[in-house]
Amino acid sequence: GESVGLHLPTLSVQEGDNSIINCAYSNSASDYFIWYKQESGKGPQFIIDIRSNMDKRQGQRVTVLLNKTVKHLSLQIAATQPGDSAVYFCAENGNAGGTSYGKLTFGQGTILTVHP
Amino acid sequence: KAGVTQTPRYLIKTRGQQVTLSCSPISGHRSVSWYQQTPGQGLQFLFEYFSETQRNKGNFPGRFSGRQFSNSRSEMNVSTLELGDSALYLCASSKTTGEAFFGQGTRLTVV
Numbered sequence: 001g002e003s004v005g006l007h008l009p010t011l012s013v014q015e016g017d018n019s020i021i022n023c024a025y026s027n028s029a030s031d032y033f034i035w036y037k038q039e040s041g042k043g044p045q046f047i048i049d050i051r052s053n054m055d056k057r058q059g060q061r062v063t064v065l066l067n068k069t070v071k072h073l074s075l076q077i078a079a080t081q082p083g084d085s086a087v088y089f090c091a092e093n094g095n096a097g098g099t100s101y102g103k104l105t106f107g108q109g110t111i112l113t114v115h116p
Numbered sequence: 117k118a119g120v121t122q123t124p125r126y127l128i129k130t131r132g133q134q135v136t137l138s139c140s141p142i143s144g145h146r147s148v149s150w151y152q153q154t155p156g157q158g159l160q161f162l163f164e165y166f167s168e169t170q171r172n173k174g175n176f177p178g179r180f181s182g183r184q185f186s187n188s189r190s191e192m193n194v195s196t197l198e199l200g201d202s203a204l205y206l207c208a209s210s211k212t213t214g215e216a217f218f219g220q221g222t223r224l225t226v227v
Binding site: 034036042043044045046049089091103104105106107108109 | 120122171172208219
């Protein structure tokens, strides 16, 4: 049926808190996952990625956790700052074998609001 | 290193017209993908080009088409525009394996 609009999950945190954004994916054959941050009026910005042969990967202030058993992905942001306020998307590459990393399936997104 | 460049940034077209959007990928990236983003449907995959060949295609009508040139630059075309085509069109480039980087998008408004 037609959608009248996506109702995005929201997460509100205080500056300095840690944030956890969750994502469920559906394709058990997906072998590559990315988290993106999108600010108003801008394109999605790459944050961190993880391949299916890993269950955790850390970046600067961010950690991605992958649980293939339950098809769940999470993004942890440490010491969240007001500049982290944005919509966060998880994306998966559904091509088993990794023949094409250009085709991504995106989650609906989560709105993160950080209060000073 | 320059990022992904999309032109134009904003566009207003009338129903029934056609439009061409352009994308210049990051130097060295041979894969270019296009996505449509709307409040109702979120981010949806349109198609992907690699070495001038369409390698993947999403579930969009034939009015949506694209191509890639030998320098990896890509264009997408939408013919016979409908009001529902109003959206942010995003282009992403990637190497043969690895993360996809997005441009700022082209905001298309159909009136």
